[in-house]
Amino acid sequence: MVDLKIIEVKSEIGAGTRGASLGVDAIKIAAHDFASKFFFKCDSVEVETENHLLYEPIRNPFARHIEGVHRVLSRVADTVTATIKDNKFPIVLAGDHSTAAGTIAGLKQAYPDKRLGIIWVDAHADLHSPFTTPSGNMHGMPLAMVLGEDNQEMRCNIPDDNTVNLWEKCKALTGKHGFVSHEDIVFIAVRDVEQQEITLMRKYKMRNFSVADVRKRGVEKVASEALTHLDKCDIIYVSFDVDSMDPKISSGTGTPVPNGINEREAGKLLQNLVSSPKVVCFEMVEVNPTLDKENLMAENAFEILVKVYNQIEND
Ligand SMILES: [Mn+2]
Incomplete structure (x- = not known):
């Protein structure tokens, strides 16, 4: 039995639309409505946020x-x-x-000598930097940060010195332990990308398994090919943005994109991915109940979470 710990981060300052900070509580309400004791039995910790900044002027x-x-x-x-050091x-x-x-950055800090692979299940590639972003929203930048990627070649913004210094600090959180390699990232269901991101994905031949791939070949095959693609990696992190799913299932996310995977495909896919012994961490993000009807996204997210949790616990 694997000992798991839930890390709650009710932060939404990286999003362009308000409400994602309520996602974690919406998932807990879904659990309650399903009469589930899931959150009673789980060990958890909450990370302090900076959401008060939403009410201050934009400096960057x-x-x-x-x-x-x-x-x-x-x-x-x-x-x-700390969670990993605690064997959880x-x-x-x-x-x-x-x-x-x-x-x-935390995984690199905990496993400094291991090669880390990333499976990014998302409608977006999240490869922007302050030099290329069309929106300025930092939830579109996490992969560029951990790659140490500015993408200057495709630069279209001129951020000021303060922004550049802080961007360097963000990159250094991972960079001080060694950046992730472009070849060690696999995308699944990415279907809304800007030219700047396409250029990077082509340049480094970054693999994306499209929604059509998932449909044609099935989730088991796509999961096993994604894992095989990261064969050279010692450990793997799986990141699940709920906007990878189709907006017809629920509109409860900040940047919905049509033609996504459905909730059964997402659940089965993630279950297959986390069954690999190399997977050391799972993340779920971007549930936004303020954009939803009847808390549907959180209900789907909760059911997927339970599947993933049970799969990891019993491996
Ligand atoms: Mn994302």
């Missing part, structure tokens, strides 16, 4: 609230490291996806 338009994002990431990293398997439930860069 190409990396909004970056000062706060850096503080949250640093806390998430330390919490993930971290499951991160977070608001916006920027937190994933903190999770990855």
Whole structure:
């Protein structure tokens, strides 16, 4: 039996739409409505957020609230490291996806000599930097951060010195332990990308298993191929953005994109992925109940969470 611990990060300063900080509680309400004792039996810890910054003026338009994002990431990293040192398997439930860069920094800190692979299940590639972002929202940047990737080649913004310094600090959270390699990232269900991201994905031949791949070949095959792609990695982190799923299932996420996977495919896919003994951490993000009807996204997210949790616990 694996000992798991839930790390709650109710942060939403990286998102462009308000409400993702309520995602974790919405998942707990779903559990309650299903009469589940899941959150009673789980060990958990909550990371302090910086959501008060939402009410302050934007100082860094190409990396909004970056000062706060850096503080949250640093806390998430330390919490993930401490959880692993305590021999527990971290499951991160977070608001916006920027937190994933903190999770990855924590994994690098806990396993400095291991090669880390990442499976990114998302509608977006989250490969922007302050130099390329169209929105300034930092939930579109976590993978660039852990790659140490500015993508200057495709630069279209001129961030000020303060932004660049803070961006360097964000990158250094992972970088001081060694950046992740482009070839060690696999995408699943990514279908809404900007030219700057496409350029990076092509340049480094980053693998994306499309929704059509999932449909045609089935989740088992895609999961096993994604894991095989990361054969050279010693450990693997699985990051699940609920916007990988189709908006017809629920509109309860900040940046919905049509033609996603359905909730059964997501559950089965993630179950297959985390059954690999190399997987050392799982994260679920971007549930936003303020955009939802009847808390549907959180209900789906909760059912997927239970599947993943049981799979890891019984492996
Ligand atoms: Mn994302």
